[in-house]
Amino acid sequence: MAPIVLRDYQQQLLADLRAALKVHRRVCAVMPTGAGKGQTIGAIVQGAAGKGRRVLVLAHRAELIDQLTGTVRAWGLEPDVIAPGHQLQGRQVAVGSVQTVVRRLALLAAPDLIIQDEAHHLVAGNVWGRVINAWPQAHLIGKSATPERLDGKGLGVEAGGYFEALVLGPSAAWLVEQGWLARPRVFSWPGARNSKLRRRMGDFDLEEAARAFGDRAAIGDAVSHYRRRLRPGTAICFCCTTCHAEQMAAAFRSAGIRAASVSGSTPAEERKRLIAGLGTGEVEVLSSCMIISEGTDIPSVGGAILMRPTASLSLYLQMVGRALRPAPGKSEAVILDHVGNAHRHGLPTDEREWNLAGRRRREGVSIPIKDCPVCFCSCTSAAQVCPDCGHLFLTDERDEQRRGLQHVEGELVEVTGAARHRPKPKQQQQRPRRTHPAAGCRTFEELLQREHERGYKPGWARHVWAARQRSA
Incomplete structure (x- = not known):
């Protein structure tokens, strides 16, 4: 097997991590979705094991356990798997399901290094925290694409969390510029950000959202937009509930598009087959509710269809990031945002200032971005020229049109940047006729x-x- 060669920015991240660990015991590293987080974990495991240290890699879902186990093997190590159906062999490296590890704490040897995947889940008092508290002398490395939580809790020690320092990898914008990620083209619906959906535990009520955005209730038709903007590329469709995902898959199939849905009840082998089908073209659209939004390793796809609104910046970036993996002949990824997430959170390539201190809940956050009236590309409000078609924006142009949640004849418009809040126009624009x-x-x-x-x-x-x- 050919040796794995890390990219320059991945090597730089490891160097920054080593420097931080000379000063701090617990460090969190940030890399955008699609930047190769798994390979950096494999390199860390190999380096620590080579020094005789016992390593525990933690994750919380079966797909992540399988992926991380495969990554460790690719780096020349055979790990124990701490999960249902596996027996402990006492190996130096282990990849464990956090739910199983917490039940077997008394049976496990103390690790010297814990690597926490999706580290934004780790806060005091939850199941991840119990594992960390069990071995207070172990070094801790957290890996996350989005070190921010919807509840506003900070991950740093000053905020009651665990991490003492934050190591930042490259930004998504830089990775796009260098060709390591596909350029996202985001088509969104400005009116959706004013929706009156209820909140439950900080995010939108998914049952209510499924009723609002199911059965073609969101502006524009998901099937027709896929045909015009994405096909023949493949896509992942993110939905509110399992029933909503099945409804969306059925709608695509009725239009002659090869579509399927996956859920937690889908058998593991069938789920793997359907996800792999995105890479072969056997499946053109795969819909799901939460199964393929975080951490799941999927083939390169042409884009993503967002039918689930979310108040969580982390979840939004995780969903969109699934589509940004580059591939031969693929220079861009099309994001069809039928629920206004881009207007709520900005573009995937916006610069974001991550920290460990936490922040207030993102209640009512809205990031205005203007839409080109010619090609419907969404771009920063500061843009003077549309980056897609070259349209020259006029100072008095008002591209946003506010509508309710009803289905109306309309068009998703492309978003090309985050922006400052705009002052309200002096005169109210006439509401477009439905x-x-x-x-x-x-x-x-x-x-x-x-x-x-x-x-x-x-x-x-x-x-x-x-x-x-x-x-x-």
Whole structure:
């Protein structure tokens, strides 16, 4: 097997980590999704094991355990797997499910180094914290793409957390510029950021969101936008609930698109097969609820379809980051944001100031970005020229149109940057007139085609046609 060669920025991150660990015992490292976090973990494990240290790598999901185990093996080490169905062999390196490790604390040898994947989950008092508290003398390295929590809790010791220092890797914008990530083209819906969805535990109520954004309730039609903006590329569709994911997959299939949905109840082998199908083209659209948003290693896809609104910056970046992995012939990733997440959190390539101190909950956060009226590309409000089509913005142009949650004829618009809040215009713009879902259909055949394209319930076209005949 050929030796693994780390990229320059990955080697720099390891050098910065080593320098920080000379001063601090517990350090958190930040790398954007898709930057190769797994390989840096493998290099750390190999280096520590080579010095005779006992290493424990922690994760919280079966897919992550499998991926990290494979990564450690690729670096020439055979680890113990601490998870249901595996027996301990007393090896120097172990990859463990945090839920299993916490139940077997009394049976495990104390590690010299703990590597915590998805370190933003680690706070005092939870299951991750119990593992760290069990071995207070161990060094701790946390890895995360987004060291920020929705509840605002800080990860640093000053905020009651565990980490003493933060080591920053390259930004997403730099990785895009260097070609290590695909350039994201984000098409979003400005009106969705004013939605009145309830909150539960800080994020939007997913059951209510599924009703609001299911059955084509979000502006624009997910199927038609996929056809026009993404196909023949493959895509991941992020949904609110398992039922919502199944509904979306069914809508794509009814339009002749090879689609499937995965959930926690999907058998592991079937889930692996469907995810692998994204790489071969066997699956064009794969919908899910939370299964493939965090940490899951997936093939390169053409883009992502966001049908789940979230108040969590971390979750948003994790979802979008699934689509940014580059591939031969792929220079950009298309993000179809039907729920306004980009207007809520900004672009994936926006510069963000990470820290360990925590912050207030992101209540009502809104990042205005303007939309090109020619090509519908979303860009920074400071942009004078559209980076996609070259349109020259006028100072009095008002591209944002605020609408409610109802389905209206419309178009997702591309977002190309974060921006400062804009002052409200002196005069209120007239609200655009909503159009009926059957608008433009003059014959019964056209109504049937609209029913098929948008996934309406069977009989919708017949009902509309009969109503027209009665009123004629």
